[in-house]
Structure formats: C-alpha cells, structure tokens
Amino acid sequence: MQPHHQAIALAVTWLATLVALPLLLSATRRGAHSLGVDEGKQVQQALHTAQIKDLERAVADKRAELAYLQAHFDNSMEARRLTIVDLEERIMSYTGLAVARADFEALVSASETLNLAVRTWWQMKGAELWVRRAEQQATYLRSLALRVQSELEANAATSVTGEVA
Numbered sequence: 001m002q003p004h005h006q007a008i009a010l011a012v013t014w015l016a017t018l019v020a021l022p023l024l025l026s027a028t029r030r031g032a033h034s035l036g037v038d039e040g041k042q043v044q045q046a047l048h049t050a051q052i053k054d055l056e057r058a059v060a061d062k063r064a065e066l067a068y069l070q071a072h073f074d075n076s077m078e079a080r081r082l083t084i085v086d087l088e089e090r091i092m093s094y095t096g097l098a099v100a101r102a103d104f105e106a107l108v109s110a111s112e113t114l115n116l117a118v119r120t121w122w123q124m125k126g127a128e129l130w131v132r133r134a135e136q137q138a139t140y141l142r143s144l145a146l147r148v149q150s151e152l153e154a155n156a157a158t159s160v161t162g163e164v165a
Helices: 003-093 101-121 128-164
Strands: none
Touching: 003 101, 003 128, 101 128
C-alpha cells in the first residue's frame, strides 16, 4: 500500500472515530444516568423502609403506653367504685350519721375530677365508651354527694333543734 493510501485510510479511520465517538459517549452517558437513577431509587426506598419501621415502632410504643394508661385508669376507676360502695354501705348500715363533711367533699372532688376527664376525653377519637362511663359515674357521684349533703343538713338541723330544747 502506498503512503498516500495509508494516509487516506488513517484519515478515514480518524473521521469514523470522530463520528462514532459522540454516539458512544452518548450511549455511555445514558447508561450511567440510568444506573444513577436506579441507585437513587434504591437508596430512597431504603430510607423509606427505615422511616416506616421507625414509625411502626413509635406506633407500637404509643399503643403500649395507651394500654398501660387504660389499665391504670381501670384500676383507679375500680378503686373509686369500691370507695363508693363502701360509702354507700356505711350510709345505709348506720342509723346515725355515718358520713362526715370530709366524705361529702371527697365525693364532690371525685365528681369534678370525672367531669374534667369527660371534657378531656370528649376530644379524643375512640374514647366514647370512656366518656359515657365517666359521665355515668360522675352523675352517680353527684347524686350520692347530694344524699350525703342532705343527710348532713338533716343531722345538723336535728342537733340544733335538740340543743335548743
């Protein structure tokens, strides 16, 4: 092959390389871009999975806390119920005055506490059962407090009348 033929072949090869090089670079760039997008999606999916697990753990913790608070509330309500039963038994079993002013004030305070619980729980979703229960118990405590108050007033009136006579 003659030197000028070699120069022409080299020039044609060089021109073909110049034409093919942008095509090859474009294909490489597209491939790298799609790999980067895939890696980004995988990283984002891993972050979302971690966030979901954290949120699920937080929800489980809140459920456990709610269960604890409900059990604590049930225990306190049972203690109040037992106190009410005891007070009622004391009132009904004695012929004389079985209650004192402090008992009346304790009943009024418990009734106010239950009313506060009703107003607080009224705003929470899913607490309708507790709201009704607390309302019933507050009403019962108020009526019991009124009976105790009337007993105290009746006793005070008889003691004043007895002292005057």
